[in-house]
Amino acid sequence: MTKQRLAVTGANGYIASLVRLYNGQEYDIVPVTRHDVDFSDPGAVRAFFEGLDFDIVFHTAAVATTALCENEPELTHRINVESPIELATVCGERGKRLVFITTEQTFNAKTEGAPFAESAEPESHSHYGRQKTEVDAWLATSDVDYVTLRLSWMFGLPMPGVKPSPNVALQVLDAIRTHEPASFKVHDRRGLTYAQLLAEKFPRLARLPRGQYNVSSETGLTPYGAARYLAAALGADDELVAQVILPDLESYADAPRDYRLDTEKLAEQGISFGTFEENVARMMRDFGYPERG
Numbered sequence: 518m519t520k521q522r523l524a525v526t527g528a529n530g531y532i533a534s535l536v537r538l539y540n541g542q543e544y545d546i547v548p549v550t551r552h553d554v555d556f557s558d559p560g561a562v563r564a565f566f567e568g569l570d571f572d573i574v575f576h577t578a579a580v581a582t583t584a585l586c587e588n589e590p591e592l593t594h595r596i597n598v599e600s601p602i603e604l605a606t607v608c609g610e611r612g613k614r615l616v617f618i619t620t621e622q623t624f625n626a627k628t629e630g631a632p633f634a635e636s637a638e639p640e641s642h643s644h645y646g647r648q649k650t651e652v653d654a655w656l657a658t659s660d661v662d663y664v665t666l667r668l669s670w671m672f673g674l675p676m677p678g679v680k681p682s683p684n685v686a687l688q689v690l691d692a693i694r695t696h697e698p699a700s701f702k703v704h705d706r707r708g709l710t711y712a713q714l715l716a717e718k719f720p721r722l723a724r725l726p727r728g729q730y731n732v733s734s735e736t737g738l739t740p741y742g743a744a745r746y747l748a749a750a751l752g753a754d755d756e757l758v759a760q761v762i763l764p765d766l767e768s769y770a771d772a773p774r775d776y777r778l779d780t781e782k783l784a785e786q787g788i789s790f791g792t793f794e795e796n797v798a799r800m801m802r803d804f805g806y807p808e809r810g
């Protein structure tokens with residue numbers, strides 16, 4: 518059987534690199550980078566995808582840096598909203614599936630109600646979160662065949678051809694390697710998911726029935742608790758953990774945040790990302806670290 522042609526935007530980014538690495542057997546992968554088409558130009562995006570031979574698009578290209586989205590709202594609106602809508606429109610016209618990624622940050626202004634199901638009304642303090650919500654809301658009212666994956670904060674370590682986005686595992690590894698202390702929030706609760714699991718499960722995710730799905734491991738830990746857990750797993754003794762993994766007690770002390778995701782809808786489709794601790798154990802195995810009891 519001929520493989521489906523999977524176009525992957527932001528092809529050299531973290532999530533895209535992993536999905537490409539894990540799924541070369543499953544798909545004929547068509548990498549799309551900034552050199553092929555710049556998402557700051559919605560017209561160019563339309564023209565490029567009208568001329569491209571593909572069956573599915575996995576759209577990861579985005580400015581995911583919150584500060585850049587705050588400082589450059591118009592530019593990032595073109596990249597994160599207008600161009601994805603052009604891409605989605607072409608997918609709709611050609612009857613092709615779009616896999617879009619949004620973020621738990623769409624819920625970062627919620628003061629209660631976590632964990633949030635797909636049906637919860639998004640509320641975000643940031644341009645980044647609101648830009649993602651705008652695309653998702655457009656998709657939901659369109660007739661495009663789409664799947665939106667709403668991701669928690671993803672974590673993992675570098676490997677050849679894969680440069681991770683900033684994440685808790687990298688921060689912890691850096692702290693225990695350099696003995697430079699790093700602080701992690703205490704008044705904050707969010708999902709933390711091992712990115713390789715997403716890449717591994719991608720074909721099943723891409724075949725889900727049309728709609729939005731939350732993607733996260735389960736955790737009751739704060740980022741500080743998770744960082745301590747990771748440091749111990751990566752081999753730091755109690756003394757080193759206490760020395761370099763510090764609690765950030767100030768951020769959100771007045772209004773503690775909790776924007777964890779409810780993953781029941783995905784579980785009903787037979788897909789689960791397990792617990793944070795299971796995700797860490799998997800990362801340790803993948804990267805050759807010894808299991809610690």
Ligand SMILES: NC(=O)c1ccc[n+]([C@@H]2O[C@H](COP(=O)([O-])OP(=O)(O)OC[C@H]3O[C@@H](n4cnc5c(N)ncnc54)[C@H](OP(=O)(O)O)[C@@H]3O)[C@@H](O)[C@H]2O)c1
Nearest residue numbers: 527530531532551555556557578579581620668670671682
């Ligand atoms: N990592 C996470 O924890 C996480 C969590 C929730 C959601 N997400 C979402 O997942 C997606 C991928 O995230 P990631 O962590 O893999 O980010 P990443 O490594 O920063 O990848 C983003 C990609 O987008 C490309 N890009 C940015 N601006 C562009 C433009 N104007 N034209 C064309 N390409 C452009 C970048 O290209 P260059 O390399 O050329 O700059 C990069 O390859 C994003 O949509 C993000 O919002 C990520």
